[in-house]
Amino acid sequence: MKLRPVGGAVALFLASFPITYVLNGLASMEQPLVIVAVGFGALIFSFAFVYIPSRSQDPLYYVCMVFSFTAGFDLIIALGEDGIMSNIMGFYMKEGERYLSTAYGIMICYWDAIVHFALYLLMIAAIAERKSYRHVGLYWFGSIAMSMIVFLPGNVVGKYGTEIRPAFLLNVPYLLIPFWALTRIFAQPKTLPIVTADKVSEEQLKSVFQRPLDLGLMGFLLFAAGFTLFRGLVVLDCPADACFNYIHQQEPSLHDPVAYPKVQMLVYLFYVLPYFCLCLYGLLFPGCSWMPDWAVVFAGAIAQAQFSHIGSSLHSHTPFPYRTPEGAWWPVVLLNVAYAVGPQLLAYRCLRNPAFFSLVAARDEDKKKQ
Structure with a gap:
């Protein structure tokens, strides 16, 4: 691993601390328009700071560098809101994005500052060494896309919808750039293990009962699909007794006025549920x-979503009536952890032994039948 580019990303990450300290002392930072101007200025300055000396041929290098810089601000917000350090981002929370003080906002800040930052370092190192970062990039895309797809609508429809400030626009690059990055990541050659035609034929001739791991994954997918549908019905106010009891006795956070849990369950219902059904077909x-590719994307998406959902349902910033009850703590947490782990195992299975998903052998088999 080339340490110089990675060290540059770490330096940018750490630079957010003194910069925030200086900004916190400026009286002008109490004005919403000044905050959004400084925010976009910081993005442009950090891009120029990285672009001028490096001249990398891969534009995603600059994206990872700039996003590493902003990940430091997310860590400052999360630590400040949790009282672990002085809240030097208080000016931003007051006149910038107040909804980041919610439990969900704190959780996505932690995820960005830790998991996304680690993924940026991996991609920066791979780019510096001219290696493929396809799988890391797909995982990152799934994670950041899921966070934005839930976070932005939740801000608008939740209880903070009347307090949207101009700083809300600072989220737009984090919504648009990942989708642009996805086109470049998909353009990279696939890096799956090389398998012979005989191995492909052997794997594809096996029934599901001869593939115990796939059988177990299918069991998970059936459970996950049912659980996704059930929680979707819960947030849509299904009058069934099971839905009523669940939202009051297991996950009252699904009716939290901040609306992030509700939006999350609806995203699961309309996007993740069809994915689970397609995966059943694929197995x-x-x-x-x-x-293989989409298993990695959804593994990242569901990992981010479940971390934020579990963490916010237990966090002290969630009002007590909406927190997971103590008596239901372990069953609910274990259920949600299992929901998060299953897609990770599915992605691992697809990447580890991709022979069953080879399109060539499947086409040859269809020709023989004809």
Whole structure:
């Protein structure tokens, strides 16, 4: 690993602390328009600071560097709101993005400052060494896309919807750039293990009962699909007794006025549920070559979503009536952890042994049948 680019990203991450300290002492930072101007100025300055000396041929290098810089601010926000350090981002929380003081806001700040920052370092190192970062990039895209898809609508429809400030626009690059990055990541050659035609044929001729790991994953997918549908019905105010009891006795956070949990469950219902159903098909029938890549994307998305959901349902910033009850703490947490771990195992299985998903052998088999 080349330490110089990685060290530069770490330096940018740490530079956010003294910069924030200086900004906190400026009286002008109490004005919303000044805050958004300084925010965009910081993004432009950090990009120029990285671009001028490096001249990397991969534009994602600059994205990772700039996002590493902003990840430091997210750590400052999270630590300040949790009382672990002085709240030197108080000016931003007051006139910038007040909703970041919610439990969900704190959780996504921690995730960005720790997990996303680690992924940026991995991608920066891979770019510096001219290696593929396809899988890391796909995982990062799934994670950051999920956070934005839930965070932005939640800000608008939740109880902070009437307090949107101009700083809300600072989130736009984090919504648009990842989708642009995805097109470049997909353009990279696939780096799956090389398998022979005989191995592909052997794997694709096996029934699901001869593939115990796939059988277990199918069991998880059936459970996850049912659980996703059930919680979707819960947040849609289904009058069934099971839904009523669940939202009052297990996960009252689903009716939290901040609306992030509700939006999260609706995203699960309309996007993740169809994905689970497609994966069931992909594990039953060979040749679904899309499975490895999208398994990584959804693994990142669900990991981020579940971390934020579990953490916010237990966090002290969530009002007591909406926190997970003590008596239901372990069952609810274990259920949600299992929901998060399953997609990680599915992604690992797809990348570790991709022969079953090879499209070539599946086409050859179809020709023989014809």
